Amino acid sequence: MHRLLPxxxxxxxxxxxxxxxxxxxxxxxxxxDDPACVDDRTFFREQVWPxxxxxxxxxxxxxxxxxxxxxxxxxxxxxxxxxDVDQDMLTDLAGLQRDGTSLLLLKPxxxxxxxxxxxxxxxxxxxxxxxxxxxxxxAPVACPxxxxxxxxxxxxxxxxxxxxxxxxxxxxxxxxxxxxxxxxEAGGLPAMDVALDGLMNEEAFYTRVMELFxxxxxxxxxxxxxxxxxIVDDDVFPTxxxxxxxxxxxxxxxxxxxxxxxxxxxxxxxxxxxxxEHRPFTEVLTADYTVVNDYSANAYSVGGTALPDVxxxxxxxxxEARLPGWPHAGLLSTPAFYNRxxxxxxxxxxxxxxxxxxxxxATDVLAFAERPIDPTTSSVHNPTLNDPQCTVCHATLDPVxxxxxxFDEDGHYVPPEQGWYADMTPPGWAxxxxxxxxxxxxxxxxxxxxxQDPRFSxxxxxxxxxxxxxxxxxSVARAGSDESGREALARQDAFIxxxxxxxxxxxxxxxxxxxxxxxxxxxxxxxDAGASDGVLAAAGLARxxxxxxxxxx
Numbered sequence: 257m258h259r260l261l262p263x264x265x266x267x268x269x270x271x272x273x274x275x276x277x278x279x280x281x282x283x284x285x286x287x288x289d290d291p292a293c294v295d296d297r298t299f300f301r302e303q304v305w306p307x308x309x310x311x312x313x314x315x316x317x318x319x320x321x322x323x324x325x326x327x328x329x330x331x332x333x334x335x336x337x338x339x340d341v342d343q344d345m346l347t348d349l350a351g352l353q354r355d356g357t358s359l360l361l362l363k364p365x366x367x368x369x370x371x372x373x374x375x376x377x378x379x380x381x382x383x384x385x386x387x388x389x390x391x392x393x394x395a396p397v398a399c400p401x402x403x404x405x406x407x408x409x410x411x412x413x414x415x416x417x418x419x420x421x422x423x424x425x426x427x428x429x430x431x432x433x434x435x436x437x438x439x440x441e442a443g444g445l446p447a448m449d450v451a452l453d454g455l456m457n458e459e460a461f462y463t464r465v466m467e468l469f470x471x472x473x474x475x476x477x478x479x480x481x482x483x484x485x486x487i488v489d490d491d492v493f494p495t496x497x498x499x500x501x502x503x504x505x506x507x508x509x510x511x512x513x514x515x516x517x518x519x520x521x522x523x524x525x526x527x528x529x530x531x532x533e534h535r536p537f538t539e540v541l542t543a544d545y546t547v548v549n550d551y552s553a554n555a556y557s558v559g560g561t562a563l564p565d566v567x568x569x570x571x572x573x574x575x576e577a578r579l580p581g582w583p584h585a586g587l588l589s590t591p592a593f594y595n596r597x598x599x600x601x602x603x604x605x606x607x608x609x610x611x612x613x614x615x616x617x618a619t620d621v622l623a624f625a626e627r628p629i630d631p632t633t634s635s636v637h638n639p640t641l642n643d644p645q646c647t648v649c650h651a652t653l654d655p656v657x658x659x660x661x662x663f664d665e666d667g668h669y670v671p672p673e674q675g676w677y678a679d680m681t682p683p684g685w686a687x688x689x690x691x692x693x694x695x696x697x698x699x700x701x702x703x704x705x706x707x708q709d710p711r712f713s714x715x716x717x718x719x720x721x722x723x724x725x726x727x728x729x730x731s732v733a734r735a736g737s738d739e740s741g742r743e744a745l746a747r748q749d750a751f752i753x754x755x756x757x758x759x760x761x762x763x764x765x766x767x768x769x770x771x772x773x774x775x776x777x778x779x780x781x782x783x784d785a786g787a788s789d790g791v792l793a794a795a796g797l798a799r800x801x802x803x804x805x806x807x808x809x
Contacts, residue, residue, distance in 0.1 A: 293397065293399035293400070294397070294399065295397055295398060295399040296343075296392050296396050296397055297340075297343065298399075299388070299389070299392065299397070300339065300342075300343045300346075300389065301339050301343075301746065301749070302742070302746050303385055304385050304386070304388075304389045305339055305342060305343075306742060307381070307382055307385055308382045308385050308386050308389075309330060309342065309346070310333075311382070312364075312375060312376070312382060313328070313330065314330050314333075316372065317329055317330050318330055318332065318625070318648075319332065319624070319625070319644075319647075319648045319651070320624075320625045320644050320645060320647075320648035323371070323372075324644060327349060328345070328346070328349060329345075330342050330345075331345075332623070332624040332625070332648075333731070334619060334620050334621070334623035334624050335618075335619050335711070336617075336618040336619065336711055336714045336715070336718070337710055337711055337714065339749075340710075346360070346389070347393050350389070350390045350393040351393065354368060358390045360386060360389075360390055361383075361386060361387060361390055364376040364383065364386065365377075365378065365383075411777055411781045411782075412781070412782045413777065413780040413781060413782060414780045414781070414782050416440050416444050416445045416447070416448040417432070417437060417440045417441060417448070418782075419448060419774065419775075419779070419780050420432055420436065420440055420448045420451055420452065422779070423452060423455070423774045423779075424436075424455060426464075426724065427455060427456065427461055427464050427770070428455050428458055428460040428461050428464060429460055429464065429805070429808050430460065432451070436451045436454075439451060445775070449771065449775075452771055452774060453767070453771075456767045456770065456771075462528040462531060462532055463528075465527065465528060465531060465766075466521070466524040466525070466527065466528050467802065467804045468720075468723045468724075469524055469527050469723075470524055471723060471802070472615055472719060472723070473523055473524070473587070473593070473596065473615070474596055475520065475521070475523050475524065475592040475593065475596050476520065476521070476524075477596060478516075478519070478520035478592055478595070478596070479516075479517060479520040479521060482513070482516055483516070483520075484515070484516035484517060484518070484519035484520030484521075484592070485497070485512070485515055485516045485519060485555070487519065487520075487591045487592060487594075487595040487666075487667060488519060488555060488556075488591050489591075489666070489667070489668040489669070491668075492668065492669060493555060493556050493557065493579075494557075495554060495555060495556075495557045496555045496556075497555075498511075498515075498554040498555060498560075499511035499512045499515050499551075499554075501562075501563060502563070505563065507563070507566060510566040511551065511564070511566075514549075514551040514566070514571075514572070515551040515552060515554070515555050517551075518548065518549050518551050518552035518555075518574075519552050519555065519591065519592065520592055521592070522546060522547065522548075522552070522587075522590045522591070522592050523587035523590045523592050523593050525547050525574045526540060526543065526546065526547050526586060526587050526590070527540050527587065528574075529547045529574055529576070530543070531766060531767075534765070536763055536764035536765070537716060537759075537764040537765070537766045538707035538712070538764050539586060540586045540587055541585060541586040541587070541588055541616065541703040541706060541707055542585065542586055542700070542703045542704055542707055543584060543585075543586040544578065544584045544700070545576040545577060545578050545584055546576075546577055546578075546579065546582075546584060546589070546590060547574040547575065547576060547577065548560070548574065548575065548577045549571060549572050549573055549574050549575070550564040550570075550571040550572075551564060551571065551572075553577060556577065556579055558577040558578070558579060559577070581669075582669060583662060583669070583696060583697040583698075583699055583700055584700065585699035585700045585702070585703040586703060588612070588699050588702075588703060589663075589699055589700075591667050593667075594608070594663045594667030595666065595667040597611045598665060598666075598667075599660075599664075599665055600665060601665070604657055604677060604680065605657040605658070605660035605661065606653055606654070606657045608657065608660045609621075609653050609654075609656035609657035609659075609660060610622065610653060612656060612660075612706075613652070613653070613656060615715065615719070616706060616712060616715050617706060617709060617711040617712060617715050618711055618714050618715035618718050619652070619711060619715075621649045621652055621653045622649065624648050624649050624652070625645075625648040625649065634646065638679055640654065640680070641654075641679060641680065641681060650681065651681065654680050654681040655681050655682065655683055655684040655685065656683075656685070656702070657680070657683075658676045658677075658680060658681070658682065658683025658684070658690070658698075659683045659684075659685070659690060659698045659699065659701065659702040660698070660699065661676050661683060661698055662696060662697075662698050662699060663699075671695060671696045671698075675692075683698060685701075685702060685705045685706070686705070686709070688705070707764075710756070710760070713756040713757075713759045713760050713764070714752060714753075714756045716756070716759065716766070716769060717752050717755045717756045717759060717769055718752060720766070720769050720770060720773060721752065721773055721778065724770065724773050724774075724779065725773070725778050725779055725799065726799025726800065727778065727799075729748065730744050730745040730748045730749075731745070751776060751778070755768075755769055755772045755773070758772065
């Protein structure tokens with residue numbers, strides 16, 4: 257039974273006529289063995305949304321549009337899961353009927369008090385797609401699983417050995433070993449997988465992963481400037497300057513350099529630790545610990561060696577540690593993260609919330625809508641809370657910003673005694689208010705919920721695909737109405753969705769994501785022999801080396 261929603265007027269907006277859909281305007285109900293079968297999700301994503309709702313409706317039926325108070329408010333395309341959100345919402349709305357006909361079919365024709373008038377005609381191709389969508393709600397179409405990871409016919413793929421050579425250079429900074437070459441030449445792709453698994457347990461791989469994620473987190477800023485120690489609150493950690501004891505033994509410089517490096521790279525070392533221990537990647541946010549070596553352990557007073565032997569490599573090894581009275585939330589609670597993404601009294605953690613949503617949930621709030629250049633043009637009291645041209649972003653941003661409340665402008669742990677700002681949307685997540693009983697641990701509370709959101713796995717795959725291939729991902733805005741652009745977006749999203757689903761069911765093992773990317777056309781396509789155009793025209797093309805790779809070369 258469909259959820260009962262209020263019968264609020266649906267306002268559709270005009271646009272150019274879509275291309276005529278193939279086939280009849282009704283769908284075949286039930287499972288199908290037809291090799292050309294299109295399941296409900298694919299039908300909505302590739303035909304209904306772009307040719308009906310994306311082309312005709314989103315201008316008004318958006319969170320900042322004229323129809324923002326109606327029951328049909330489409331999610332921003334800046335959300336990676338906007339198509340799933342929209343399909344679920346529209347499926348519910350399709351169940352609302354007048355005299356046996358869905359309101360989704362009546363209102364676009366100007367009936368049932370439609371505020372936008374008649375924006376479709378019954379003989380429009382777009383209306384035929386809308387009728388087919390409504391028909392599928394009551395008679396879903398299931399299809400055999402589709403292969404989403406294969407290459408188009410016009411792409412030439414690298415051989416398994418060539419693929420592994422490319423992966424070894426990228427992920428470990430080395431060439432294939434003689435034994436790996438022999439095994440892959442004899443065993444093909446399965447042998448390549450085995451060699452890749454071995455490579456992804458080498459220390460050089462963990463170093464490379466830290467380099468890749470620094471391109472996202474940017475925390476090596478403190479490594480370069482040698483100011484990692486300066487971002488630690490010495491009121492909370494009075495032993496942060498422990499390295500002064502090295503003056504008497506001539507070890508001051510070594511102690512200082514290693515302490516600063518351990519603190520500066522704490523978020524990246526935590527990621528490497530999660531991988532090294534084969535933990536679920538969700539732990540980079542939910543870990544109830546941080547990682548320290550002997551030098552940062554002394555700075556945090558969590559069991560370091562009084563005067564470490566700088567000649568002993570064991571003093572550099574990172575291990576788990578829990579800081580007394582500290583609300584651990586993986587890398588989110590490290591001084592390097594909070595200081596790298598600062599805030600002010602007026603920004604109120606919105607910058608931190610934007611970075612969190614964009615990095616870990618693939619949601620760029622700044623892409624939700626055009627923002628007014630001059631905020632003083634709003635005549636609404638408290639615009640970020642009440643003005644639709646502001647709330648289009650702030651309704652998503654501000655509840656998350658409030659959950660960063662325990663850390664001040666300098667990254668010091670100072671939970672607000674009087675609670676969060678009353679003139680902002682209350683702290684919370686996905687409609688759930690942050691409970692007062694959790695005071696002092698808002699960040700762990702957020703992390704626990706964020707990793708359960710499907711967008712976390714989508715963001716992880718998107719990040720790795722970009723970092724490994726160097727390609728800019730397609731988006732709804734970039735694809736536009738161009739057929740090849742839409743096909744490219746559809747193939748990219750199908751690949752990302754499939755890998756993200758396997759990532760979730762596989763226990764969030766990041767190596768599974770990397771392996772899937774290495775095996776894919778995006779990585780294996782031969783850039784010299786690939787297609788000159790088409791949906792994967794950029795696949796396999798050379799990318800620029802990072803500064804670290806250039807240095808090694």
